[in-house]
Amino acid sequence: MSAVFAVDIGGTKFAGAVVRADRTIADRAEVPVGADPTATLAALVARFDLTGVTGVGVGSAGPVHLDLGAVSPVNIPAWRRFPITAVLADLTGGRPVALAGDAQCMALGEHWHADIPTLLGVVVSTGVGGGLVLDGAPYLGRTGNAGHIGHIAVGRDDEPCPCGAFGCVERLASGPGMVRWAAGLGWTGTDARALAADAARGVPVARQAFARGADALAAAIVNTATLFDLHTAVVGGGVAAAGPVLFDPLRAAVARRSGIGFLHDLTVLPTALGRDAGLYGAAALALARA
Template sequence: MTAVLAVDIGGTTFAAAVVRADRSIVDRAEVPVGADPTATLAALVGRFDLTGVRGVGVGSAGPVHLDLGAVSPVNIPAWRRFPITAVLADLTGGRPVALAGDAQCMALGEHWHGHAPSLLGVVVSTGVGGGLVLDGEPYLGRTGNAGHIGHIAVGAPPGRVRVRGERRQRPRHGPVGARARLDRRHRRAGPRRRRRPR
């Protein structure tokens, strides 16, 4: 059997599967991130029989740092420039590891299924992400974050730009952050009085 280990690094869940070249899934598992994400990743990979697995592909919540083989998922503060390709290579006996943003992987999958020669794939989950395919090729940009609309600072005042060492990104301005701000405003304002018709 020739297969790869596909790993998905989400904000709240890690998942993995052994996938054959014909895209059939041999085995799969999913676990919550937990208090120690590095230990969670090791335990997840350890669940699989890697016989016949030629390499590892990892799609991660961003931002990603392709030049470093590292990731800094916003919802995993313990991982800032975490060397995920080196860690996964070590956990899988030195197998080669390819890294991309999770939304980039999704966009490429949609392209392979024939949906469009060029597209922007958008993921709305724990966070918001995006990935580009242009004229049939993944467009990653210099750092691997091209098209990653969830990691664009939008109108943040200069004094409120940094969160846990990273630039303020989607959680303040996207649907999750917007909903939280709206809920806080309503709680402060209290119940609204209805106007009586005149």
């Protein structure tokens, strides 16, 4: 049975898997991003036996540059126009490499798994990303960044986003963004996981941070659903693991913002594939190319 090598690149970890054509994972590993992300990528590839692997699919935090086969993850400052397809081809013995954004791969993975024909995939983690599947096909857009809702402007924020703009969803709703805001109000925890735990316990500032982030996410989801007449948004990523702490205020905010009739059945779901959704989507990319 044919298999492909899937890679999922986030702001804090790189994950890889050998995925069979029957949608099963044969082997999986992940490594934290080190001081030299290029060396991290090499270390990840070295963890696998790629015998029988016919191609490579990679989903990366964006922006991506499909014309260059390159990526410029906002949260990995050391990478700007990093030629990831060429590097991965070299590391994997010349195998063909297919590239898309990490959230695009997450959306494609959910489509591949559950056969949802049209959806918005959202990744909420170190950053916020998004991707679209329309009528069964990934919609990448002119540069490969279609659906990247993390940099939709949904409000005013005195502090600029690392992308250079103001009021971005990512600045308001990412894990570091919510932690930064809560810390400004006196919260003394360490990270988004601790913030979620405090929110689940009812700590007011933690709950307010998630409500604020959820409202920003809801604005971007509803705006995108309005443009593309979407029925389903699937949300994954490390922050989404907070469960009801995120999804309860998010669904309430989506319902509140969905005024026009064709949005009344807009559904927000947690990923069915958990942290492997991006890997499945990257695998689907590679298999389609093969």
